Each structure stands twice: as C-alpha cells, then as structure tokens.
Amino acid sequence: MTKNTQASLLARFDQHPLWYSYLLLGCYLLINNSINATSVWMEHSRNPLNTVQLWEPFxxxxxxxxSTLLLCPFLHWMFSRYPMRLSNISPLLITHLLGSLVFSVAHVSLMVGFRSVAYGLAQQDYSFGPVLREFFYEYRKDVWGYLFFFGLFQLLQFVYRRLKGEASLIQTGDDTEASASPAADNKPASISSAAAPRHFLVKKLDKEFLIAVADIEWLEASGNYVNLHSKGRIYPLRATLSNTMEQLATQGFSRIHRSFAVNHHAIDSISYQPSGDGEIQLKNGQQLALSRRYKDDFRAAVQATGTSAL
Structure with missing residues (x-):
C-alpha cells in the first residue's frame, strides 16, 4: 500500500470513524457468528433424533x-474512559470486571428478548432455561468477549495513533529555562506553563511534521490523550485536556465541555437552548456541544478576544 493510498484511507476513516468502526465490527460478527451457526447446525444434524430446525442456530x-452491536456505545465509553495502564491496576481490574458484568446482563437480556420475539412469530415457545445456570454459562463467554474487545480496542488505538502521528509540544527557549526550575519538576514533561507554544511536533512513523497551534480548530479528550483536530486531520497528544488548556488559553482557546475545547477563530456561529446548553458551529461544518457549566467563562473569553461569532 502506497503512502498516498494510506493517507487517503485514513482521511476517509476520520470523516465517519464510528460508522466505519460499526461496519467493520458488523462484518466480523456476521462472518464469525455465521460460522458458529453452521457448526451448531452440523453438530445437531448428525443426530438422527435432531429436532432443531435450520433457522434456529442462525x-x-x-x-x-x-445485542453486541447495540451495546458497542457502552463498550466504547468504558474502554475510552478507563484505558489500559500499568499504574493503579487493581481499581482498573475491578472497574472492568464490573463493566463486563453489566455488559453480560444487558447482552443476555437483549438476546433472550430477540429470541422470544422470533420464536413467538414462529408460534413456538423459547425457554432460556434455569436463569442462574444459563447466565453463568453466558457470562463465561461474555467476559472473554469483553476482554477480547478491550484488548483489540487498545491495539487498534495504538496502531491508529502510529499511522496518524503523535503530537508533542515544542518548547521555546523560555520553556527550557523554566523546566530547570524546581517548580517545573512537578509538571508533566509535555506540558509547561511557562510559555504558550506556537507549534506541535508530530511524529508519524519515520517522519516529523510541524503543526501550527493557530491551525488547530478544536480539541477532544480521549482517555489518556487529547485529539487535536486540524484541517480534517486528527493528531493525538498524550496529555489531559486540562493541562493542554493551561497552555492554549492565552492563544484563543476555551473549554466548552468536559470533553471539548475550541479555537475561537474557528467558530462560525453559536446557538443556545432553553436548558442553558448550546451548540457551536465551526467554519468547517463541525458541530460541538456547549455545556452550560462552561458557558459563562466561554462567553467572557470570546468577548475578550473580540470574536464576532458570539
């Protein structure tokens, strides 16, 4: 695959990442579960007393x-909110153990509901069996599926970031001097509050690129990373949104949501709802949620920069 083709595929994926992810997962589940269904049917058909009809295994x-596809938003939220890490691993294991239990209960409930409706349409009765025994049987498979999807999610995130490139702040001379002070030792290495950065250094495989801060339209928190959105591309920065905003607030960026921040100069219009929340329309067509928690600070910051969108 050429580099131009790779870049084209990544750019297309970035336009609708959730839809493409759903499509890929749906294709995998269709193929995998079709193979399982035919295997079950072949096993039952070997028995001369078989009463299972062909449509039942499918x-x-x-x-x-x-049911798994319907629960994907929950899995995505869990995997993004509690990513894999080596520190404080015990709370992480407990959190995902509880997450797998919630996933299994919801998965089994939806699955039994779908089967009951289908059997009812066929004028037959569906029996799940003894609840505790059958749930334990299903949970064994669900917890393994949960762990498989969790590992796959982390692996794909890592590969995706390697292909897209990972950003880091470029420290100025003032930053370097500040990092030598004792107070700077308590701050993350990639974030320094001494001076506002003008560029991000993006390392993409064997190449490095400079991304101007002014070209960044909005920021999105994603687990241990902040996704920098610039000209239709996404550059992951290993930092928290709060620490990143400490650097970018003086350059016309404001926090608008627990997970979002925006460049004032990228705003096209702002609308407000009776609930107090709002919506920000960017010049590139992107829409971002404006939380009422950040609304007042955001309005004050926009007025201070003289942006005409307010």
Whole structure:
C-alpha cells in the first residue's frame, strides 16, 4: 500500500470513524457468528433424533451479534474512559470486571428478548432455561468477549495513533529555562506553563511534521490523550485536556465541555437552548456541544478576544 493510498484511507476513516468502526465490527460478527451457526447446525444434524430446525442456530447466533452491536456505545465509553495502564491496576481490574458484568446482563437480556420475539412469530415457545445456570454459562463467554474487545480496542488505538502521528509540544527557549526550575519538576514533561507554544511536533512513523497551534480548530479528550483536530486531520497528544488548556488559553482557546475545547477563530456561529446548553458551529461544518457549566467563562473569553461569532 502506497503512502498516498494510506493517507487517503485514513482521511476517509476520520470523516465517519464510528460508522466505519460499526461496519467493520458488523462484518466480523456476521462472518464469525455465521460460522458458529453452521457448526451448531452440523453438530445437531448428525443426530438422527435432531429436532432443531435450520433457522434456529442462525437466530441464536445473530441475536447475540445484534445485542453486541447495540451495546458497542457502552463498550466504547468504558474502554475510552478507563484505558489500559500499568499504574493503579487493581481499581482498573475491578472497574472492568464490573463493566463486563453489566455488559453480560444487558447482552443476555437483549438476546433472550430477540429470541422470544422470533420464536413467538414462529408460534413456538423459547425457554432460556434455569436463569442462574444459563447466565453463568453466558457470562463465561461474555467476559472473554469483553476482554477480547478491550484488548483489540487498545491495539487498534495504538496502531491508529502510529499511522496518524503523535503530537508533542515544542518548547521555546523560555520553556527550557523554566523546566530547570524546581517548580517545573512537578509538571508533566509535555506540558509547561511557562510559555504558550506556537507549534506541535508530530511524529508519524519515520517522519516529523510541524503543526501550527493557530491551525488547530478544536480539541477532544480521549482517555489518556487529547485529539487535536486540524484541517480534517486528527493528531493525538498524550496529555489531559486540562493541562493542554493551561497552555492554549492565552492563544484563543476555551473549554466548552468536559470533553471539548475550541479555537475561537474557528467558530462560525453559536446557538443556545432553553436548558442553558448550546451548540457551536465551526467554519468547517463541525458541530460541538456547549455545556452550560462552561458557558459563562466561554462567553467572557470570546468577548475578550473580540470574536464576532458570539
């Protein structure tokens, strides 16, 4: 695959990442569960006393696949909110253990519901069996599936960031001097509050690029990273949104949501809702949620910069 083709595919994926992710996962589940369904049917068909009809194994497998797809937003939230890390691993394990339990309860409930409806349409009864025994049987598979998806999510995130490139702040001479002071030792290495950065250094495989801070349109918190959105591309920065905003606030950036920040100069219009929340329309067509928690500070910052969108 050429570099131009790779860049084109990544750019297309960045336009609708959730839809493409759903499509890929749906294709995987369709193929995997179809193989499982045919295997179950072949095993039952070897028995001369078999009473299982051909459509039943496919219903069993596809109801499970559909339930998993419906629960993907929950899995994405859990994996993004509690990413893999080596520090404080015990709370992380407990959190994901509870997450797998919630996932399994929801998965089994949806799956049984779909099967009951389908059997009802076929004028047959569906019996899940003894609840505790059957739930334990399903949970064994669900917890393994949860761990598989968690590992796959982390692996794909790592590969994606390597292909997209990872950003880091370029320290100025003032930054270097400040980092030698005792007070700077308590701050993260990639974030220094001594001087506002003008560029980010993006390392993409074997190349390095400079991204101007002024070209960044909005920022998005994503686990241990902050995604920098610039001209249709996404550059992950290993930092927190709060620490990043300490650097960028003086350059016309404001926090507008727990997960978002925006460049004032990228704003096209702002609308407000009766609830107090709002919506920000960027010049590139992107829409961002404005939380009422940050609304007043945001309005004051925009007025201070003289942005006409307010």
């Amino acid at each position: 219903l069993w497998e596809y109801s499970s696949a559909l």
